[in-house]
Amino acid sequence: MFSAKIKLEKSLYDRVARAGERAGYSSTDEFVTHVLEKAVSDLQDESSDEEVQKQLRGLGYIE
Amino acid sequence: MAHNGDDITIVSGLPRCGTSLMMQMIDAGGLRALTDEARARDEDNPRGYYELEAVKRTKQDPSWLDAAGGRVVKLVYLLLYDLPADRSYRVIFMKRDLREAVRSQADMLARRQTQGADLTDSQMIKAFQGQLAKIQRWLDEQPNFRVLCVNYNDLMKDPTPVVEAVNRFLGGQLHRDAMLGCVDPSLYRQRAGS
Numbered sequence: 001m002f003s004a005k006i007k008l009e010k011s012l013y014d015r016v017a018r019a020g021e022r023a024g025y026s027s028t029d030e031f032v033t034h035v036l037e038k039a040v041s042d043l044q045d046e047s048s049d050e051e052v053q054k055q056l057r058g059l060g061y062i063e
Numbered sequence: 064m065a066h067n068g069d070d071i072t073i074v075s076g077l078p079r080c081g082t083s084l085m086m087q088m089i090d091a092g093g094l095r096a097l098t099d100e101a102r103a104r105d106e107d108n109p110r111g112y113y114e115l116e117a118v119k120r121t122k123q124d125p126s127w128l129d130a131a132g133g134r135v136v137k138l139v140y141l142l143l144y145d146l147p148a149d150r151s152y153r154v155i156f157m158k159r160d161l162r163e164a165v166r167s168q169a170d171m172l173a174r175r176q177t178q179g180a181d182l183t184d185s186q187m188i189k190a191f192q193g194q195l196a197k198i199q200r201w202l203d204e205q206p207n208f209r210v211l212c213v214n215y216n217d218l219m220k221d222p223t224p225v226v227e228a229v230n231r232f233l234g235g236q237l238h239r240d241a242m243l244g245c246v247d248p249s250l251y252r253q254r255a256g257s
Binding site for chain 2: 045048049051052053054055056058059060061062063
């Protein structure tokens, strides 16, 4: 798997590690990957909703 | 339900999925369309759009619904979310091969000389797939909506079973031959295989 390093403050890393453990993730890497995937997907959904509205507006179906 | 009048019949779906054709068919079958004909027929819809401008402002002013009992009205799928929960709706939800729908939308945007989404066709298709899944989930949860999905491609291939299903869904009183007479294959211009 591709690996990249991201700098975090130690206090944040510790909180993330504890939260992942409490939520039942097998590792902090797995938890961080899941959280990032969800955050990116939410942002993409939001932007795609806006584009769909632009499309419907352009076609004259909504104001 | 606060309103006990006739159910309101709605034809909905994504743009360019056969909603105008379905409106025309149901109107010809005997359930009158509620339309102001503000958008005139054109090359994209030579037989008319069967639209009502007021539906676009449903969230702010749903009063047009007072005249909609026992009629059929067209709403793009995104406006279904704005319908008040105190009435009952029968929805005929049109679906179509999304490659055809998106291509047809692009043609319409070009003719109207208006701006659509800044997405490629494949991104647009993906976005619409997400939107369709979302509205389907939402419709499944609404106790005051009954939904019949109709595939435009099936309708153009073999209209008779589709007309029968629509007529059954709407109570079985529509004039089937008049509905069938509205289906004109020459207006099926964007085909995925072409």
